[in-house]
Amino acid sequence: MTAAWRSFSAAARIGWAVDANWTDPFVFLALVVAKPLSAALILVVMVQVISGGNAGPLIAFVVVGSGLWSMVTAGIAGLPLSVLDDRERYRMLKYLYVSPADFLLVLLGRGVGRILVGAVGSVVTLAVGIVVLGIPFDPGRIDWPLFVWGAGWGFVMVVALSVVLAAVCLQVRQEAWSYPEAAAGALFLVTGAVFPLGVLPGPLQALGLITPLTWWIAAVRTALFPGSPSSIGGEGSLFASLAGHVVPTSAELAIALLATGAVGTLASVVVFRLSERRAKDRGLIDQTTGS
């Protein structure tokens, strides 16, 4: 356990040093402020373009969802970009692989930096939304158990997604730098981050309901902003027809998050191990590609 912790923490220190850019204030601010805020502002303007001045609840909905999503966008890039960086640029991946430390554990540590940066970005976006855009927020009404549960599983799911993408990047060439962003963009569609799931066609709603991130966003949104519109439920939604009521309860959110999260985490580890095996079999761990 001590050795595992040492490997993880050493990799995490490296990951933070390489990816956080905390020594360059301008880049750091761009990463934790400009990037997530801009993503939120895109949606705010879209809402205002259509709804004009009467868009209060909608603005809150998109800002909260976008703020949480910035952690996903930054976080899921952690492990795959570490794989590409260490394999193609630093040529270190093979040395990490042959070291006694568990390869996945080291990669997890390596990717932690970006996840933390993403989390900071989320907090900044929510803070700006509350302070500047006037999103109603009452700290006294926070559902802390649900929030802690949701935040914890959210972190785990972001890591799990990152692991899956890392598994993909082990197999492909270095031009995969944009794959994490593409994956985040695709998931954006089915997780109810910035519009209720009920807007989607039935099959896409079903896809959303089995995606752990959907429940994570709903759980954290419900915990921090009780009474806000649900991203999962709503009149005519698939959830409503399955559950018999329109808005998921906190217990339903927690249980669904546990179920989908556990399956998702297990699946990600299985996918990674399979990819690792294939990479080892085909000599991909120390390959350099590039075009």
Added chain:
Amino acid sequence: MSAPASALAIETRALRRVYRAKPKNVVALDGVDLAVEPGEFFGLLGPNGAGKTTLIKILTTLLLPTSGEVRVFGFDVERQTKQIRRFMNMVAGGEQSGYGILTCREQLWMFSQFYGLSGRDGWRRVDELIEAVGLGEQAGQRVSTLSTGQRQKMNFARGLLNDPWIFFLDEPTLGLDVSAARAVRELVLDWKAAVPGRTVLLTTHYMAEADELCERIAIVDHGRVLAIGTPAELKRRVQRESIFRLVLDRLDSGAAAIAHLPGVLSAVPAAGDGGEGRQPVALDLALDDDAALGGVVVRLGDLGSHIVALEKSEPSLEDVFVELVGRGFADEDEPARRADGGHGDGLDHREEVA
């Protein structure tokens, strides 16, 4: 601006190159004067950090001199880079360049385009060179799957795509095993034999390689040229006599019998020999010229001795280096262990992690 009609292949005058580094600047080249004739196979020999790679980078227009004058076939490396790049090429040791996803053939074709060959001519030239360097079976293999030696052969083929008039080889056998290194050296010599008018500048810290390949060698250390000459001339700096060790089946009359022959400076029993009268007999002979050996052999025949073994003892180029500098290649001073990863250009290549 055109080059003078009878230009030297390489000409440097008072060449200096200083790198800005912390805690203090690194003087990689300190007043280097060099003159290499067209068609010459010239070597730069020196330990890591001597400045060899820095010099070759300046000559290949990748680096500017801090001061001094540098010309390649009369073209100035600072102001006429375009012209120089058209007739020169370079291959470095340990090169990992290229794109792993391409095949060997495709990779070379891509580079042929950078030198202006037409598409069809490029493929034809690539196929010729692949056969010439012995990579016929690997032509369709991805670059990422080539062995180190195969990769270096491919790099060598790349270096010949534009028929360079001057070929810069920067430690081309670095990291190669014995047979791969020998194959690369053979390729270099075969190329030189096929196009005798072409010039080669080789940098190396392998003495035997310089000794085998080069017609003239400059020994460099700490950015300065310590000596220039043919390998034989350089070795004569250390040892003017010709030293031989003879092993004879017998020598009843002892070493004195040949010690006074013309051209023989000394003839003594070899260290470790059991002493005169024991067989076989080993003698160390010092002659003032190789030609004196003939007389010794005749005299030994008259004395009834037969030569069992004859070995010439020559100083190595490291002996020359030690003579010049007072230390061997391996005995680098602490300041010479630079942060340049052993590439001898004095540049700190380590990227700082923020």
Added chain:
Amino acid sequence: MTVPVRAASAAGRSARPAFVGRVTSSPADAAVWSRRQAILTELRAVRGRAYPRVRAALREKSWVLFEILLPFLATSAFVFVYRALQAPPEYVGFVVLGGAMTAFWLNVVWMMAAQLYWERDQGNLELYFAAPMNLMSVLFGMAVGGLFMSSTRAVIVLAIATYVYGVTFSVSEWALLLAVFVLTLAALYGLGMILASLFLMWGREAWQLTQALMEPVYFVSGLNFPVVRLGLLGALAVATIPLAVGLDAMRQLAFGGAGPTSGLLPPGLEALVLVAMTVVFLSLARFFLATLEQRARREGRLTVRWR
């Protein structure tokens, strides 16, 4: 001075006639190229550098999922945002067109701007500089090679989204629309060349900064809404970011230019802005790349061999 030929090097050498290729009479002869030869070399360099991109895309096809299908889904997310807001159908068209153009912006950022920095890491940069071609040709070759994937992505995203979401185009000036599209690409690639030189000199900070500024660029370029809604910020964007002005013009030309599809400036004027941007960016790129080379040669930054 007579140079002794080492007998050992010539005697017994195997004849390898392939070592003799193009014959020139002297280095001076080889150094002098006609204008035609110089231009042909640059064009061939473009082709040469585009070649690995195209081969790689055909050889390893994971990009079909990650560069086409997933971005289509990302574009769809913004379509559904507008649907959730019950926006007029023209807005869906905005998003679809913006999603298609994103492909080219990403090509510029990932396949051009950051590329020289990565080429140096791989040891290719010094070989490029040592070759008798202009670095702009190499960068342009990278862009052309990446265009294969970007164009495929843009066309498929546009086609599928148009079909699935029922986007209706109303184009009256096809020639101008095509010209604006080409000019947008030209200006974008000019910007990409500038960024490539800056990235190389600034190192990984510039690359990280670009990653960090992707969303801000999307925001001020009006990828999902008319940039005119941003007021002064939008005007600044139109003046400086090819993607902003190109999108604004293309939207007006593709969707009739009336009502919600009106832009900041008339499309013809925006086309002229793009022409000016192209000229300025390409000129700046030439200047920056030449400056970069001189500076890199002076400071010894063309090679980074040890990490």
